[in-house]
Amino acid sequence: MDPNDRDYTNGEITVHWRPNYCIHATTCYRELIEVFNPRKRPWVDMQGAPTERIIEIVRKCPTRALTYDWSDPSRVSDKPDSEADEMPDSEKDDLQESNMVEINVMKDGPYVVAGNFKITGSDDKELKKMVITSLCRCGNSDSMPLCDGSHRMSDFSDNED
Ligand code: SF4
Numbered sequence: 300m301d302p303n304d305r306d307y308t309n310g311e312i313t314v315h316w317r318p319n320y321c322i323h324a325t326t327c328y329r330e331l332i333e334v335f336n337p338r339k340r341p342w343v344d345m346q347g348a349p350t351e352r353i354i355e356i357v358r359k360c361p362t363r364a365l366t367y368d369w370s371d372p373s374r375v376s377d378k379p380d381s382e383a384d385e386m387p388d389s390e391k392d393d394l395q396e397s398n399m400v401e402i403n404v405m406k407d408g409p410y411v412v413a414g415n416f417k418i419t420g421s422d423d424k425e426l427k428k429m430v431i432t433s434l435c436r437c438g439n440s441d442s443m444p445l446c447d448g449s450h451r452m453s454d455f456s457d458n459e460d
């Protein structure tokens with residue numbers, strides 16, 4: 300377990316967050332800001348929504364940075380078996396085997412790129428091997444060309460005021 304990993308519980312379930320797997324894709328907080336609010340500390344408020352709704356959003360996390368465990372051991376949880384398990388193998392295989400690369404523009408956030416691709420730097424070195432990542436669209440990332448979540452702090456918005 301990474302020392303930066305965090306657990307949040309409401310007694311019924313525990314939500315696990317693994318920041319190393321978070322690509323700041325914005326899915327969780329766009330859909331459930333009452334629970335996942337990166338501007339607050341702690342950023343997850345387990346009292347913000349009913350358990351089933353929290354599970355629904357946790358399951359949408361594209362990289363499995365978010366997973367959950369039931370407190371009741373007789374219920375089926377969704378916890379990664381290992382650090383390497385950032386998404387179900389079947390989904391990873393599908394992405395790797397397909398020649399498709401999908402790019403989604405996240406509202407007020409990065410480009411999320413998924414599929415069989417590689418990113419090389421100006422020195423021709425491969426930057427990162429992956430099947431899903433996010434590319435900065437706001438210009439504020441300290442990890443260019445990858446998104447590091449800075450769009451939240453810079454109030455990057457697609458709306459033209
Ligand atoms: S990768 Fe998962 S945890 Fe990170 S912002 Fe997206 S949905 Fe939330």
Ligand code: FES
Pocket residue numbers: 323408409410434435436437438439440445446447448449450451
């Ligand atoms: S879009 Fe996320 S840091 Fe720029």
